[in-house]
Amino acid sequence: MRGCGVVERVPLTLADLPELLQFIPADDRDTWLQVGMGIKAEFGSNGFDAWDTWSAGADSYSTADAKTVWRSFRKAGTGMGTVIKLAKDNGWRPRREPMTAEEKRRLNAEAEARRAARQAEIEADEARAQVMREAVAAACELIWTKHCKPQGESPYLDRKQVGAFGLGFFHYTVVLAIDDERQRCDVWVGSEARAFFAAMPKPRPDSLSFLMFKAGTVAVPLRDAAGKLWSLQAINEQGTKLFPKYGRKAGCRHVLGELDGAAVIGEAEGYATAASVHMAMGWPVAMALDAGNMPAVARDLAAQCPDALVVLAGDDDPTKPGNPGRKKAEAAAGEVGGIAAFPALPAEADAGQDWNDVHVAWGLEAVAEQLAAAVAAGKPSPTPSADEAAAPAGSSDNGGAGAGFTAAQVLRRFALVEGTTHVWDQDKKAVMKKTAFEALVTKPLAKGWAEDAGKKLIGADEVREIEQARRMAGKKAGALGMTPIQRYVYIDGTKDVWDREKKRRIPEGAVKMALGDAYALWLNSAERRTVDVDHIVFDPTMTKDPAVYINTFEGLPLEPVRNDAACENLRWLISFLCNHEQAPLDWLVKWLAFPLQHPGAKLDTAVLMHSVMEGSGKSLLFADTLGALYGPYAATVGQTQLESNFNAWQSRKLWAVFEEVVSRDQRYNQVGKIKHLITGKTVRMESKFINGWEEANHMNAVFLSNEIMPWPISESDRRFLVMWPLETLPEERQRAIGAELANGGVAALYGWLLDVDLGDFNERTRPPKTDARQRLVALSRAGWQTFLHQWRVGELGRGLWGACLSTDLYALFLEWCQRNREHAMSQTKFSLFISSEVGKTPRPIPWTDGNNRRFGAFFLPDMEQGEEEDSFPPLSLKAAALGQQVRAWRDKARLAGWGVDGWEHVKEVAA
Numbered sequence: 001m002r003g004c005g006v007v008e009r010v011p012l013t014l015a016d017l018p019e020l021l022q023f024i025p026a027d028d029r030d031t032w033l034q035v036g037m038g039i040k041a042e043f044g045s046n047g048f049d050a051w052d053t054w055s056a057g058a059d060s061y062s063t064a065d066a067k068t069v070w071r072s073f074r075k076a077g078t079g080m081g082t083v084i085k086l087a088k089d090n091g092w093r094p095r096r097e098p099m100t101a102e103e104k105r106r107l108n109a110e111a112e113a114r115r116a117a118r119q120a121e122i123e124a125d126e127a128r129a130q131v132m133r134e135a136v137a138a139a140c141e142l143i144w145t146k147h148c149k150p151q152g153e154s155p156y157l158d159r160k161q162v163g164a165f166g167l168g169f170f171h172y173t174v175v176l177a178i179d180d181e182r183q184r185c186d187v188w189v190g191s192e193a194r195a196f197f198a199a200m201p202k203p204r205p206d207s208l209s210f211l212m213f214k215a216g217t218v219a220v221p222l223r224d225a226a227g228k229l230w231s232l233q234a235i236n237e238q239g240t241k242l243f244p245k246y247g248r249k250a251g252c253r254h255v256l257g258e259l260d261g262a263a264v265i266g267e268a269e270g271y272a273t274a275a276s277v278h279m280a281m282g283w284p285v286a287m288a289l290d291a292g293n294m295p296a297v298a299r300d301l302a303a304q305c306p307d308a309l310v311v312l313a314g315d316d317d318p319t320k321p322g323n324p325g326r327k328k329a330e331a332a333a334g335e336v337g338g339i340a341a342f343p344a345l346p347a348e349a350d351a352g353q354d355w356n357d358v359h360v361a362w363g364l365e366a367v368a369e370q371l372a373a374a375v376a377a378g379k380p381s382p383t384p385s386a387d388e389a390a391a392p393a394g395s396s397d398n399g400g401a402g403a404g405f406t407a408a409q410v411l412r413r414f415a416l417v418e419g420t421t422h423v424w425d426q427d428k429k430a431v432m433k434k435t436a437f438e439a440l441v442t443k444p445l446a447k448g449w450a451e452d453a454g455k456k457l458i459g460a461d462e463v464r465e466i467e468q469a470r471r472m473a474g475k476k477a478g479a480l481g482m483t484p485i486q487r488y489v490y491i492d493g494t495k496d497v498w499d500r501e502k503k504r505r506i507p508e509g510a511v512k513m514a515l516g517d518a519y520a521l522w523l524n525s526a527e528r529r530t531v532d533v534d535h536i537v538f539d540p541t542m543t544k545d546p547a548v549y550i551n552t553f554e555g556l557p558l559e560p561v562r563n564d565a566a567c568e569n570l571r572w573l574i575s576f577l578c579n580h581e582q583a584p585l586d587w588l589v590k591w592l593a594f595p596l597q598h599p600g601a602k603l604d605t606a607v608l609m610h611s612v613m614e615g616s617g618k619s620l621l622f623a624d625t626l627g628a629l630y631g632p633y634a635a636t637v638g639q640t641q642l643e644s645n646f647n648a649w650q651s652r653k654l655w656a657v658f659e660e661v662v663s664r665d666q667r668y669n670q671v672g673k674i675k676h677l678i679t680g681k682t683v684r685m686e687s688k689f690i691n692g693w694e695e696a697n698h699m700n701a702v703f704l705s706n707e708i709m710p711w712p713i714s715e716s717d718r719r720f721l722v723m724w725p726l727e728t729l730p731e732e733r734q735r736a737i738g739a740e741l742a743n744g745g746v747a748a749l750y751g752w753l754l755d756v757d758l759g760d761f762n763e764r765t766r767p768p769k770t771d772a773r774q775r776l777v778a779l780s781r782a783g784w785q786t787f788l789h790q791w792r793v794g795e796l797g798r799g800l801w802g803a804c805l806s807t808d809l810y811a812l813f814l815e816w817c818q819r820n821r822e823h824a825m826s827q828t829k830f831s832l833f834i835s836s837e838v839g840k841t842p843r844p845i846p847w848t849d850g851n852n853r854r855f856g857a858f859f860l861p862d863m864e865q866g867e868e869e870d871s872f873p874p875l876s877l878k879a880a881a882l883g884q885q886v887r888a889w890r891d892k893a894r895l896a897g898w899g900v901d902g903w904e905h906v907k908e909v910a911a
Contacts, residue, residue: 023092026058038083139185162275165256257284276359280367291328298332310338341374415456540600557631566748593756616725712780721767783822797896811903847882
C-alpha cells in the first residue's frame with residue numbers, strides 16, 4: 001500500500017503510557033518528578049491517573065503528596081521526550097509496526113492539539129499564580145509593616161546564639177489566609193482570626209490555606225534584588241520554618257548588613273547560618289533560603305556589586321543524597337568567580353555541618369578563623385558543566401520493572417528461593433511458581449536466568465519472614481484501622497509502648513496480647529517507629545515538630561460560636577455563683593477565659609467554691625459545662641484519686657474539678673499536694689504496671705465542697721478565689737441552663753470567653769479578697785494565730801498592739817485561752833511562734849518599775865498599715881522609758897478587763 005512503511009511507533013496516547021512507564025522505576029524522587037512533568041506537559045490534567053497509578057508502585061507513595069506535587073507542575077519544563085528516554089535507558093523499545101502517512105499525520109495533529117491545550121493551560125495557571133503571588137506579596141507587606149515589631153524574644157534565636165538582623169517579631173497571633181478560588185489573601189488578627197477558624201468549612205477545601213504567625217515567632221522578609229518584599233519566612237519557637245503558599249522564593253533573599261561598598265559579600269542558606277557568618281566576619285550576608293536558590297542569588301549579588309568577592313558559606317552534609325548544600329554552593333561560586341567555603345568539624349563532634357553549628361560548638365572565633373583561611377586561600381571553585389549545574393541532587397538509577405523484560409532486568413529483579421523451584425519477585429515482594437515466572441518473562445529468558453550462575457538467591461526462611469511482615473502490615477489493630485506498625489510506637493529507654501489509637505502508654509505485655517504471633521514481627525520490623533521517652537509530650541500550644549515529637553494533645557473538641565443569646569443563662573450562672581459581686585465576677589470570668597485564649601497556660605491560682613447549702617449550681621458550671629468544653633482534657637476528681645499513689649488520671653488534662661477531695665482527718669495532710677497541683681510546672685505520673693514519666697502540668701483546677709472548712713489556708717496564701725454561694729439555683733434557671741447545654745450553649749460560652757477583654761490579667765494575677773476567704777482564713781488559724789490576729793486588730797483591748805514584756809503577753813495569752821477554751825502551750829513555744837510574726841529583743845534587757853531595776857524580753861510589734869504615727873511613737877530602749885511602757889501597757893490591759901494583778905509574775909513582784 002502506497003505510503004505504508006514499518007516505523008518505530010513512539011507512544012503518544014494515554015493508552016500507551018502504562019506499557020512505557022512499567023520500565024521506569026518510581027522509587028527515585030527526581031525520576032518521579034521528571035516523569036510527572038513530562039506527562040503533564042504532553043497530556044495536561046488527563047495524564048494524572050496514569051502517572052498516579054505508576055507512582056503507587058513506589059514504597060514511599062502518598063496519595064496526598066502525589067496530588068500536591070502534580071498541582072505544582074505549572075510551567076513547561078521536562079517534556080515527553082525525557083520520559084521516553086528514561087524508558088529506553090531501562091530496556092523499553094518502541095513497537096515496530098506499519099503506520100500509514102495518514103495515521104502519522106493524525107497522531108502528529110493530536111499531539112500538536114495536546115501541546116496547544118497544555119500551553120494554554122500553563123499560561124492560565126501561570127497567570128493565576130502571578131495574581132496570587134502579587135496578592136501574597138501585598139498581604140506580607142501589610143503584616144510586615146503593621147504587625148511585626150523590631151524587638152522581641154525568640155527561643156530559636158537564643159538556641160542558635162545569633163542576633164536579630166532585620167527580622168520582625170510577633171507579639172500576638174496573625175493569620176494569613178489564602179483563597180485560591182476567590183484569588184485573594186486576607187490578614188486576620190485577634191477575634192477576627194478566631195472567627196476565620198470558626199467559619200472554616202470542615203473538612204477544609206484544597207483551595208483554602210493559611211499560615212499562622214504566633215507570639216514568639218520571627219519573620220524573615222524575603223526581597224528581590226530591587227528590594228521588593230515578596231514573602232515572609234516564619235520561624236517559630238521550635239525552629240520550624242514555614243512559607244505562605246504562592247510566596248515567591250526564587251531569586252529572593254534577606255540581606256544582613258549593607259551591600260553598598262562591601263569588598264566581600266557572604267551568602268548562606270538559612271538565617272542562623274547567615275547570622276553566624278555576619279557576626280563573625282562583619283560582612284553583609286545574603287540568606288538564600290535553600291541550596292537550590294543559591295546560584296540565582298549569587299548572580300544577583302555579583303551583578304549588584306561587581307567589585308565584591310562573593311563567599312558561598314555553604315552547608316556540607318555528606319549524609320544527604322548528593323550533598324546538595326555543597327553541590328549548589330560550589331556551582332554558584334563557579335558561576336560568579338567566588339569562593340565556596342565549608343565548615344570543618346572533627347569527626348567526633350556531635351554537631352551538624354553548617355557554620356552556625358561551628359558557632360554554637362566552638363564560638364564565633366572558630367567561624368572567623370575558618371572563613372578567613374578560605375578567603376586567604378583564594379581558590380574560586382571551577383565553573384561546573386551545564387549538566388553538573390542542572391543535575392538534581394541525589395539522583396540514582398534503580399533499574400526497570402514490568403513486562404517486556406531484558407535479561408539484565410530479570411537478573412536484577414528475580415531470585416531463586418533456595419531448596420525450591422519457586423521464584424522470588426523482589427519488586428513485588430511475592431513468591432511465584434516456576435510456570436508463572438515463565439509466563440511472565442517468557443520461557444527463553446526464564447531458562448537463561450535459571451542457567452545463569454550469577455542469579456540471586458534468597459532463603460526460604462527469609463521469604464517466610466517477609467510474607468509474615470506483609471500479613472502483619474495488612475492486619476488492622478484497632479477501631480481506626482491502623483496497622484500494628486502505625487499504631488504502636490516503642491518508647492526508647494523503657495519497656496512501654498505508645499498506643500496511637502488509645503493515646504496512652506501501655507506495657508509491652510499489652511502489645512503481645514493484642515498482636516499474638518505478629519508481636520515478634522512488629523518488634524523486629526525495620527519500619528517500627530521509636531520515639532525518645534522525652535519526646536512524648538502534652539503540648540496544647542501545638543508547636544512541637546510532629547516528625548520528632550508525639551503530641552498527645554489534638555485540640556479541644558468544640559468549635560467556638562459567638563452567640564451570646566445561646567449562653568445567656570450560663571453566663572448568668574457564673575455571676576450567680578459569685579453572688580453577683582463585681583470584683584470576684586470580673587476575676588473569675590478572666591480566669592476562665594485566659595487558658596482558652598492562651599492554650600496551655602498554667603494559672604498559678606485556683607477557685608474554691610464551698611457552702612453547706614447544696615444545689616447552688618457549682619457542679620453544673622464547673623464539671624458539666626466546662627467539662628464538655630474541654631472534653632477528654634477535663635477530669636472530675638474525688639478523694640480516692642487525690643490520695644492515691646497512682647495519678648495517671650492527671651495526664652493530658654487542662655481542666656480538673658475536685659469534689660470533696662479532702663476528708664476531715666486528712667485536711668492538713670493534703671495541703672501540700674493541693675498546692676503542687678496549682679503551681680507545679682511539671683508532674684510525675686505514676687501508673688500501675690508502667691514506668692513513671694514526667695509531664696508538663698497544664699491543668700487548671702476548681703475545688704468544690706459542702707464543708708465549712710474544706711482545708712486550712714493562711715492569710716498569706718493568695719492562690720484561691722474563695723466563694724460561698726448564698727442561694728440555691730432557681731428551678732426555672734436550672735431548666736433554662738439544661739436547655740442551653742443541649743442546644744449549643746457550651747460552644748457559645750466558648751466563643752464568648754474567647755472574646756473577653758483580659759486587660760492586664762495574666763497567669764499570676766491574684767484573686768480579690770472575699771468575705772468567704774476571710775472566714776476560711778479565720779477558721780484555719782491555730783490558737784496562737786487567732787490570739788495574734790486579735791491582738792493586732794485591737795480585739796484584745798484598745799492600744800494593746802505595742803511593745804510589751806514577753807511575760808505579760810504570755811500571761812494575757814493564758815487568760816485568753818482559759819476564757820475561749822483554747823489549748824495553751826509553754827511560754828517557750830509561745831514566744832517562738834509569736835516572734836516568727838512580731839519583732840522581739842534577742843535577749844532580756846533592763847527596765848525599771850520606778851524603784852527597782854529589772855530584766856525582761858520585749859515584743860516589739862511594728863506599726864500597722866493605716867495607723868497614724870502619733871498613735872505609735874518610736875520606742876526608746878532606755879530602762880526608764882521601757883518601764884513607763886510596761887506600766888502603760890498593763891493599765892490598758894486592766895482597762896480592757898484583763899486580770900493583770902492576778903498574773904503570777906505580777907503578783908510576785910507586788911509581794
